[in-house]
Amino acid sequence: MIISEAQNFYSQSLLNLYPTHEAESITKIVLQEVLSLSKTEMVLSKQQLIASEETEKLNAIFEELNTGKPLQYILGYSDFYGLRFKVTPATLIPRPETEELVAMIIKENQARQNLKILDIGTGSGCIPISIAKAIPTAKVYAVDISADALAIAQENAENNNVNIDFTLMDILQENQWQQLPTMDIIISNPPYIEEGRATKLHKNVIDFEPHTALFVPDNNPLLFYEAILKFSQTQLTKGGKIYFEINEELAEETKNLCVAYGFADAEVRMDMQGKERFVSWGRIKI
Numbered sequence: 001m002i003i004s005e006a007q008n009f010y011s012q013s014l015l016n017l018y019p020t021h022e023a024e025s026i027t028k029i030v031l032q033e034v035l036s037l038s039k040t041e042m043v044l045s046k047q048q049l050i051a052s053e054e055t056e057k058l059n060a061i062f063e064e065l066n067t068g069k070p071l072q073y074i075l076g077y078s079d080f081y082g083l084r085f086k087v088t089p090a091t092l093i094p095r096p097e098t099e100e101l102v103a104m105i106i107k108e109n110q111a112r113q114n115l116k117i118l119d120i121g122t123g124s125g126c127i128p129i130s131i132a133k134a135i136p137t138a139k140v141y142a143v144d145i146s147a148d149a150l151a152i153a154q155e156n157a158e159n160n161n162v163n164i165d166f167t168l169m170d171i172l173q174e175n176q177w178q179q180l181p182t183m184d185i186i187i188s189n190p191p192y193i194e195e196g197r198a199t200k201l202h203k204n205v206i207d208f209e210p211h212t213a214l215f216v217p218d219n220n221p222l223l224f225y226e227a228i229l230k231f232s233q234t235q236l237t238k239g240g241k242i243y244f245e246i247n248e249e250l251a252e253e254t255k256n257l258c259v260a261y262g263f264a265d266a267e268v269r270m271d272m273q274g275k276e277r278f279v280s281w282g283r284i285k286i
Contacts, residue, residue, distance in 0.1 A: 068203035090148035125153030189245035190224035241282035251276035
């Protein structure tokens with residue numbers, strides 16, 4: 001089979017799980033990975049014959065993809081903000097919206113010196129590692145409830161040549177907060193999907209990604225935001241900043257919760273898709 005035929009054959013095999021454009025995109029990524037070709041080389045090599053051993057690898061990957069397993073878990077990595085991160089089922093797969101959050105934080109704080117920055121619920125470590133690369137004078141901290149996730153995050157920090165202070169912590173447990181110093185910036189993309197909405201998620205999310213990093217009780221969907229805001233009462237420096245990634249359907253409620261905790265200038269901000277995706281407080285107006 002030549003590459004152009006393989007692109008069509010394998011993308012067609014994914015149409016029961018993914019829309020056409022996504023199936024085609026996944027197929028191109030897999031072909032580039034297995035055949036060790038760049039995007040340009042893929043275009044120029046459409047008539048190239050695929051070797052039998054490469055076909056075996058492709059068949060094995062697409063067999064896994066057709067179970068709904070995310071491509072990132074099959075390949076073992078995800079690219080985020082220009083860096084590569086190891087991911088496993090112990091960590092969420094980094095999302096493009098979270099890249100927007102990171103870009104926002106870097107843009108608004110890159111010129112500041114000697115910041116102490118904390119990421120709560122770090123998962124793969126994509127947020128603090130990306131920020132540490134871009135703001136090298138900052139001292140960056142990260143916490144997570146999962147020891148397995150922290151082990152992956154530590155490996156990612158080492159692979160990307162940054163030093164992050166990782167701590168195993170349940171942010172809902174107030175007696176653990178004093179493990180950390182006060183911070184100039186607190187960031188979190190915590191669990192925010194109501195458990196009752198689980199059936200509406202794609203198979204590759206609900207069947208494979210860690211539920212503890214996704215879901216909150218239906219009767220208390222802002223559970224983690226409230227805990228973090230309470231934490232910030234003692235652990236955020238005067239003049240410090242907070243950045244949240246949020247459930248777009250609870251944007252106003254999240255903002256109002258911030259106001260209730262004394263962050264009167266909390267602001268809902270849009271992502272590139274025009275969705276109410278972030279809440280920030282104390283940002284530099286630019």
